[in-house]
Amino acid sequence: MGLQVLAVDDxxxxxxxxxxxLTQAGFEARFAEDGVHGLEVLSGTMxxxxxxxxxxxxLDGFGFIEAVRAQADYRATPILVLTTESAPxxxxxxxxxxxxxxxxxxxxxxxxxxxxxxxxGPGAT
Amino acid sequence: xxxxxxxxxxxxxxxxEELLEALQDGLTAMDGGDDDAETxxxxxxxxxxxxxxxxxxxxxxxxxxxxxxxxxxxxVRAGRLxxxxxxxxxxxxxxxxxxxxxxxxxxxxxxxxxxxxxxxxQLESLAGGALDEEEEEEVTDFQPMTxxxxxxxxxxxxxxxxxxxxxxxxxxxxxxxxxxxxxxRALSALGEAETVCEQDRxxxxxxxxxxxxxxxxxITLDSTKSESEIREVFDFVDGICDLEVSxxxxxxxxxxxxxxxxxxSTIDDGAPAEEAPAPNIAASPPRITLSAPTDETMAxxxxxxxxxxxxxxxxxxxxxTxxxxTxVTPTPDAAPxxxxxxxxxKPSGQAGGQATASQSKATVRVDLDRIDxxxxxxxxxxxxxxxxxxxxxxxDIPSNSPVSQGLEEFMQLTRDIQDSVxxxxxxxxxxxxxxxxxxxREASAAVNKRTRLVTEGEATxxxxxxxxxxxxxxxxxxxxxxxxxLESSADRVAAGKSEEGxxxxxxxxRSGRVVIEVSDDGGGINRPKVREIAESKGLIAEGISxxxxxxxxxxxxxxxxxxxxxxxxxGRGVGMDVVRSAIQELGGRISITSEPGxxxxxxxxxxxxxxxxxGMVVRSGGETxxxxxxxxxxxxxxxxxxxxxxxxxxxVLHIRNSFVxxxxxxxxxxxxxxxxxxxxxxxxxxxxxDGTRSALVVDSIEEQRQVVIKGLQESYGHVPxxxxxxxxxxxxxxxxxDPVDLMSTVAGKKPGAGPSLELAG
Numbered sequence: 001m002g003l004q005v006l007a008v009d010d011x012x013x014x015x016x017x018x019x020x021x022l023t024q025a026g027f028e029a030r031f032a033e034d035g036v037h038g039l040e041v042l043s044g045t046m047x048x049x050x051x052x053x054x055x056x057x058x059l060d061g062f063g064f065i066e067a068v069r070a071q072a073d074y075r076a077t078p079i080l081v082l083t084t085e086s087a088p089x090x091x092x093x094x095x096x097x098x099x100x101x102x103x104x105x106x107x108x109x110x111x112x113x114x115x116x117x118x119x120x121g122p123g124a125t
Numbered sequence: 126x127x128x129x130x131x132x133x134x135x136x137x138x139x140x141x142e143e144l145l146e147a148l149q150d151g152l153t154a155m156d157g158g159d160d161d162a163e164t165x166x167x168x169x170x171x172x173x174x175x176x177x178x179x180x181x182x183x184x185x186x187x188x189x190x191x192x193x194x195x196x197x198x199x200x201v202r203a204g205r206l207x208x209x210x211x212x213x214x215x216x217x218x219x220x221x222x223x224x225x226x227x228x229x230x231x232x233x234x235x236x237x238x239x240x241x242x243x244x245x246x247q248l249e250s251l252a253g254g255a256l257d258e259e260e261e262e263e264v265t266d267f268q269p270m271t272x273x274x275x276x277x278x279x280x281x282x283x284x285x286x287x288x289x290x291x292x293x294x295x296x297x298x299x300x301x302x303x304x305x306x307x308x309x310r311a312l313s314a315l316g317e318a319e320t321v322c323e324q325d326r327x328x329x330x331x332x333x334x335x336x337x338x339x340x341x342x343x344i345t346l347d348s349t350k351s352e353s354e355i356r357e358v359f360d361f362v363d364g365i366c367d368l369e370v371s372x373x374x375x376x377x378x379x380x381x382x383x384x385x386x387x388x389x390s391t392i393d394d395g396a397p398a399e400e401a402p403a404p405n406i407a408a409s410p411p412r413i414t415l416s417a418p419t420d421e422t423m424a425x426x427x428x429x430x431x432x433x434x435x436x437x438x439x440x441x442x443x444x445x446t447x448x449x450x451t452x453v454t455p456t457p458d459a460a461p462x463x464x465x466x467x468x469x470x471k472p473s474g475q476a477g478g479q480a481t482a483s484q485s486k487a488t489v490r491v492d493l494d495r496i497d498x499x500x501x502x503x504x505x506x507x508x509x510x511x512x513x514x515x516x517x518x519x520x521d522i523p524s525n526s527p528v529s530q531g532l533e534e535f536m537q538l539t540r541d542i543q544d545s546v547x548x549x550x551x552x553x554x555x556x557x558x559x560x561x562x563x564x565x566r567e568a569s570a571a572v573n574k575r576t577r578l579v580t581e582g583e584a585t586x587x588x589x590x591x592x593x594x595x596x597x598x599x600x601x602x603x604x605x606x607x608x609x610x611l612e613s614s615a616d617r618v619a620a621g622k623s624e625e626g627x628x629x630x631x632x633x634x635r636s637g638r639v640v641i642e643v644s645d646d647g648g649g650i651n652r653p654k655v656r657e658i659a660e661s662k663g664l665i666a667e668g669i670s671x672x673x674x675x676x677x678x679x680x681x682x683x684x685x686x687x688x689x690x691x692x693x694x695x696g697r698g699v700g701m702d703v704v705r706s707a708i709q710e711l712g713g714r715i716s717i718t719s720e721p722g723x724x725x726x727x728x729x730x731x732x733x734x735x736x737x738x739x740g741m742v743v744r745s746g747g748e749t750x751x752x753x754x755x756x757x758x759x760x761x762x763x764x765x766x767x768x769x770x771x772x773x774x775x776x777v778l779h780i781r782n783s784f785v786x787x788x789x790x791x792x793x794x795x796x797x798x799x800x801x802x803x804x805x806x807x808x809x810x811x812x813x814x815d816g817t818r819s820a821l822v823v824d825s826i827e828e829q830r831q832v833v834i835k836g837l838q839e840s841y842g843h844v845p846x847x848x849x850x851x852x853x854x855x856x857x858x859x860x861x862x863d864p865v866d867l868m869s870t871v872a873g874k875k876p877g878a879g880p881s882l883e884l885a886g
Contacts, residue, residue, distance in 0.1 A: 010170065013137035013178035020129050053177075055170050078302045084177050100302035101361030106181035118311040118358065119303060 002026035003120050006045070008038035008064060009053040009082060014105065018051065018082075021109035027116070035059025039067055042074070049078040049120040051103070051112075054094070062097045069098035078119035082107065137178045138231040139490075142556075144171040145224045149559045152220060156213045162202075168216075169198045175227065184230045186241070187223075193245050194219050197252045205252075212251055214566070219244050221563050286372060288346040288355060293367040294338040303362050309342060311358045316348025341367075493589070496549055503539075503546045504833040507737065510539045511830065511854035540831065543737055551586035551733075554632045554641070557596060558583050561603050561630055568607040574614060575625040576607050585632035587639050591711055591731055595641070598704040602643045602727055603628065605701070610645035610725050620722065622646065638755055639733055644726035650719040652676045659685065677717045681705045712834075712848050714865055738834060740861060741809070742827040742853070746796025750823075751832055751851055751861040756811050758818065760826065763806045774799070778808065778820040785810070786868065789822040793846070793871050811864040819868045830854075834861065845870040 005027050007018045015031050022029040030047070032038035034056040042050070050068065054061035061081055068074045078100040083090060094102055100119045103112055151168035154161075176191035198216075200206040208216060222236070222244050229236045290312065294305050309320055323341040327333070346355065352370050359368050514532055522528050558580045569576035587595075611617075611626035618624055629644045652673060659665045659679045671679075679685060683702040708715045713731035732738060732753075740751035767779050768787060777784040787808075791797050800806075809821045832851035837844060846867030847860050 011174040011178055012140045013133060013181070014174075016133040016136060017181055020133065055173050057167070057170065076299065076302050076304075078304070084173065084180065095301055095365075098301065105177045114311070115361075118307055119361065121304065121307045121310065 002028065003048040003116055004028045004030075004045075005049050005051060005116065006030050006032065006038065006042055006047040007051040007082075008032045008035065008041075008056070008061075009051075010034050010056040011053070014053065014082070017107075017109075018112075021107070021112050024109065025113040025116075027113075035061065035064030035067070038064050042068065046073065047077065049080065049100075049116050050074075051080045051082055051116075053082050054090075062093065065094070065097040065099050078116075080115060080119060134182055137182065138227065140178065141175050141227045141231075144175050145220065145227065146556060146559060147171045148220050148223075149562065152213065152216050153562070155208070156210075156217075165198065165202050169195060169202050172198060172223070175223070179230070182230075186236065187226050187230050190223060190226050190241055190245065194223060194248065197248045200252045208251075215244070215247055215251060217563075217566055219248055221566065224563075288344075288348060288350075288352070288370060289372045290344040290346060290355060291341065291367070291369040291371075292344065292359070293341040294362065295365045295367075296336065296338050297365040298338055298362050299336060301362070301365060303365075305338075305340070305342065308358060308362065309344065312344055312346060312355070315350045315355065315358070316346050318347075319345045321345075338366075491549075496546075500546055500550065503543050504737065507539055507543060507831060507833050508852050508854075510536060512856065515854035543831070547588070547733070547737070548586075550589050552589050552592055553584050553586050554592060554639075555583040557592050557599065558630055558632075560596060561599060564600050564603045565607060565628055568604045569626075572608055574607060574611055576611060577625055577627050578603075579627055579629045580631070581629070582632035585634060585639060587632070587731065587733060591639075594707065594711055595729075595731070598707040598729075599630075599641070599643070601701075601704050603630070606643055606645040606647070606725070606727075610647040612648045616648070620648070634733070635730075639731050641729045641731065642726055643729075644724055646724040649721040649723055649725055650677055650680070650717075652721075655679055673719075674717075677719055680717065681715070706843065709843055709866065712863070714863075737831055738861070739829070740832045740851070741829050742832075742859065743790075743807075743809070743823040744825045744827060745823045746791030746794070748791075748794075748796060749827065749853065749857060749859045750790070751859050752809060752811075752821070752823075752864060753848070753861065754829065756864050757809050758812045759810045761808050761810065763803050763808045763822065765802055765804045768803060780810075780820075785818050785820045787820045787822065788868060788871055790862075790867075791822075791824070793867060809864070811868065819864075821864055821867075832859075832861065 002025060005022055007015065007022070007029055008031070009015050009018065010033055015033075019029055019031065030041055030045075032041040035052075036058040038050075038052065039059070052061045052064050056064075059067070061083075065079055065081070068077065068079065079098065081094040081099045081102040082105055083094070083102055084105045091102055101115055103115055148168050148171040151164050151171065154164050155168070172191050172195045176188055176195060179187035179191060197206070201208060206212075222241050226236050226241065292305070292308070294303075298305070309318075312318060313320070321343045323343070324339070326339045326341070328339075333339075348355070355370055356368070359366065362368075514536065517528060517532055562578045562580070565576050565578040606628045607626070610628070612620065612622075614624045617626065627646045629642070629646075631642045631644075633640050655676055656665075656671065656679070659676075659682065660667045662685070664679065664682050664685065665671070680701045681704075683700065685700055685702070705715050708729055708731070711731055713729055716728050716730075717725065718728070719725040739754040741754055741757060742749060742751055744750075761780075763778075769777050769779055769784065771777055776787040778787040789799055789803070792799050803822060806822050806824065807826055809823060810818055811821055812818050832853075834849045835851055836849050837847065846863055848863035848866075849861045850858055851861055853859050
């Protein structure tokens with residue numbers, strides 16, 4: 001079994017693409033449409049990694065990461081930020097909020113999977 | 126299965142339409158004075174999301190435009206730019222261009238670059254010169270990247286030049302959720318790796334900070350990868366670890382080789398090297414990690430020491446504590462920051478998440494064909510049910526029998542199903558109205574009139590097909606309103622009006638139909654001029670007496686055009702006559718009201734659905750016909766003394782102090798000659814959108830029922846006075862009348878008879 005991943009993005013297209021990339025890699029993926037929804041879906045589960053967008057309604061990616069990190073259970077859960085911007089200050093901001101890594105949109109599925117493995121390991125076998 | 130990427134692509138364009146709608150909404154709200162930060166955020170996100178998706182499909186033009194648009198919007202978001210009305214118009218225009226690009230991208234066509242550039246240039250000058258060259262560079266970040274760093278560096282010699290990587294995490298690395306073990310594993314995936322862990326910084330247990338990072342690793346990597354590829358593994362931990370990469374044929378160049386000669390002494394001091402854990406390592410040239418002395422036990426079966434890496438002396442710490450050579454996988458983790466060890470048993474997965482996920486409004490996309498099939502089937506069901514009712518009636522089954530009662534419930538259910546199915550097809554007119562706001566912007570720019578579009582009733586739901594087929598006629602009407610309806614700015618000011626003209630677009634449900642109105646606050650119809658034109662074009666006889674409303678209706682005559690010069694806009698060979706026939710094809714009617722100096726209003730009345738209607742079944746001249754219930758205001762029985770003749774074959778009905786044109790249905794349709802006496806005949810009082818009434822004589826009223834509309838258009842085209850046909854319970858085909866059309870057709874044949882002759886007082 002691959003990694004269990006929670007992906008949070010307000011764009012249906014991006015969610016669809018993530019879904020395709022993750023399922024093809026044999027991962028188990030769950031999805032949320034914004035930060036608030038993401039926290040709801042997360043609660044009670046323990047994904048191997050979380051992927052989140054930055055610009056989202058209700059609760060943006062930074063707020064979402066902070067809220068996730070504030071919960072003891074998820075202090076070390078790897079979180080990848082999915083962003084169209086690759087500006088260094090954005091990376092710095094993401095890291096300051098507690099992100100583990102980042103993926104620049106549009107993402108290459110292979111690279112995404114590799115990044116997930118880099119932060120979350122090979123997953124349970 | 127079709128290509129999943131193609132499906133996602135299709136769904137991306139659907140999402141784009143939604144995002145464009147959200148963008149329009151947001152801009153409209155901002156234009157209306159909404160300065161809530163979330164409003165601009167919504168606009169920004171809409172553009173941003175389009176950019177994100179577009180990048181994935183390599184839609185470069187869309188990405189570029191969205192990026193630059195978004196950048197300017199970001200200025201507004203950050204409060205550095207507060208858009209005035211002109212700026213808002215520019216934002217609207219940019220949204221229009223964006224939607225063009227979206228559609229062009231979808232259809233694989235091109236959008237004129239000069240147009241998009243012009244808008245972008247204006248936008249960016251709005252934001253000030255702050256956005257220049259760097260923007261271009263950022264855009265290139267979006268090109269889908271497949272990693273090909275190999276091309277950047279000279280081909281690395283594959284032999285004898287392993288990389289040495291020294292990696293010391295900081296405490297912050299754990300806080301960010303990174304895990305050295307995974308990084309090391311990722312590294313070892315690049316080639317053959319030997320990893321040595323240094324534990325010398327681990328204090329005694331009582332002094333141990335469990336969350337601190339106390340280990341360092343030195344990895345010898347035999348890989349053809351370039352330094353940048355190796356560094357990329359550590360991209361996420363850049364700045365929260367110490368990382369040194371050295372050696373390697375590619376990265377170091379000439380730097381790597383001298384090491385062979387320089388270092389031997391270090392090796393001698395440094396003690397035996399380790400055996401690589403992987404068996405196949407034996408095949409590769411012998412080498413050594415210089416960084417640390419190896420464990421005694423491992424030393425016994427170590428391979429022959431050989432000099433290796435160039436920078437090794439620099440990185441090698443003089444370490445008193447022995448380090449453990451570690452195979453990459455089971456790194457003993459001295460810093461137990463991994464909270465996962467305490468994680469609860471994973472709850473059976475979906476349950477929690479699915480439940481919460483369903484809180485957002487769920488929608489399903491369904492192929493329109495499937496819905497149409499369902500609509501048709503329900504139509505058949507209605508007919509079937511009617512037939513069944515009729516058989517039961519004919520079988521003389523008492524109405525209190527279970528059969529009758531069951532049938533009644535069946536009828537109710539059928540009606541509910543029908544309503545529900547119709548609701549599936551119904552859509553708010555909002556999308557249509559949004560398209561019109563663009564038409565207004567473009568039209569007003571083309572004729573240089575400042576125009577504001579006000580929309581009301583956007584949530585009004587109408588059948589999807591009606592909405593689609595309404596777009597063209599409505600576009601034309603809107604253009605007309607801007608071009609002909611509104612006066613020039615100078616004239617408006619002279620007339621004491623505000624310089625900016627207003628076009629109002631409203632939708633409302635009224636007695637089972639939807640009424641859409643396009644009104645302007647312009648000068649009203651110039652009736653003398655309309656009349657003059659009609660006469661000069663030979664459309665009407667000169668000097669004929671016409672009511673105001675009749676003059677207004679001349680606009681609908683084929684070949685009529687009031688524009689003195691054919692402007693860019695309206696003079697496209699489409700007249701109001703085409704608009705009217707398009708509306709009629711939808712089972713609708715269009716009427717016009719105008720007041721000089723105040724404005725003109727076109728009113729379109731449409732059936733809510735093209736599938737069923739409530740009708741009154743009547744008999745006339747031996748034929749059974751259906752009159753739409755919505756058009757009937759009352760029914761009464763006629764007495765001869767209520768009829769007044771106003772000319773040969775033209776009669777009016779005197780009712781409650783007014784005269785209403787009277788028409789014998791059977792005569793109008795040519796079933797029979799006029800009767801001697803209409804005493805006792807049944808009259809249906811019909812009302813039009815503009816409130817004028819007329820009376821229709823029929824022989825008898827049979828029943829009131831819901832009928833399924835079967836279009837005649839495809840087979841017969843538009844038949845004046847006839848809307849469609851239906852199948853009755855006994856299987857008989859009956860025509861559905863369009864009484865208003867019928868009235869005007871008959872009135873049109875006899876120009877003498879006015880549509881309405883209200884009594885003064």
